[in-house]
Amino acid sequence: VNVGCVPKKVMWNAAVHAEFVHDHADYGFETPGVKFNWRTIKEKRDAYVRRLNEIYENNIKKAHIDIIRGYGKFTASPEPTIEVDGKMYTAPHILIATGGRPAVPPDSEIPGASLGITSDGFFDLEELPRRSVIVGAGYIAVEIAGILSTLGSKSSLLIRRDKVL
Numbered sequence: 001v002n003v004g005c006v007p008k009k010v011m012w013n014a015a016v017h018a019e020f021v022h023d024h025a026d027y028g029f030e031t032p033g034v035k036f037n038w039r040t041i042k043e044k045r046d047a048y049v050r051r052l053n054e055i056y057e058n059n060i061k062k063a064h065i066d067i068i069r070g071y072g073k074f075t076a077s078p079e080p081t082i083e084v085d086g087k088m089y090t091a092p093h094i095l096i097a098t099g100g101r102p103a104v105p106p107d108s109e110i111p112g113a114s115l116g117i118t119s120d121g122f123f124d125l126e127e128l129p130r131r132s133v134i135v136g137a138g139y140i141a142v143e144i145a146g147i148l149s150t151l152g153s154k155s156s157l158l159i160r161r162d163k164v165l
Contacts, residue, residue, distance in 0.1 A: 001052055001056070006048070007045050008143060010045040014036075015147045018036060019150055036128070036152060038128040039127065070084040071084065071085060072084040082096065101120070104118060119144060128152055130154065131154045133158060134157050136157075
């Protein structure tokens with residue numbers, strides 16, 4: 001919800017609108033001077049994600065589910081027990097929402113790696129970059145390259161292969 005599916009779909013929809021605007025003349029529409037404002041979509045997208053977070057949290061509270069934030073691990077106890085930041089929790093049903101974080105290799109392994117941003121950082125961008133290089137060819141890389149390119153960033157996609165398959 002925070003840095004994946006939902007905000008990516010908002011950005012994808014912005015790119016779809018940009019593509020429609022691009023094609024308007026072919027359908028007889030005159031759209032001179034149409035401009036895209038990255039900050040507007042970022043503010044609206046971030047507000048939408050915050051609103052969704054509040055809705056989800058309220059629904060969890062209404063269902064009488066306890067949210068425990070921290071780093072947790074299952075214990076060797078015969079009852080379902082987890083330890084979170086030194087405190088033990090036992091319940092008939094335990095869900096650990098692991099989340100995930102992109103890994104950035106050290107500069108010693110890939111010189112200049114620390115100068116880039118991860119896919120999570122894409123959602124922190126305060127303005128549309130004039131140029132962008134996306135490293136990788138997974139679906140997230142391809143989607144971000146498409147979004148950036150369609151919205152006006154001169155984008156390149158780098159893949160790790162001797163030849164394109």
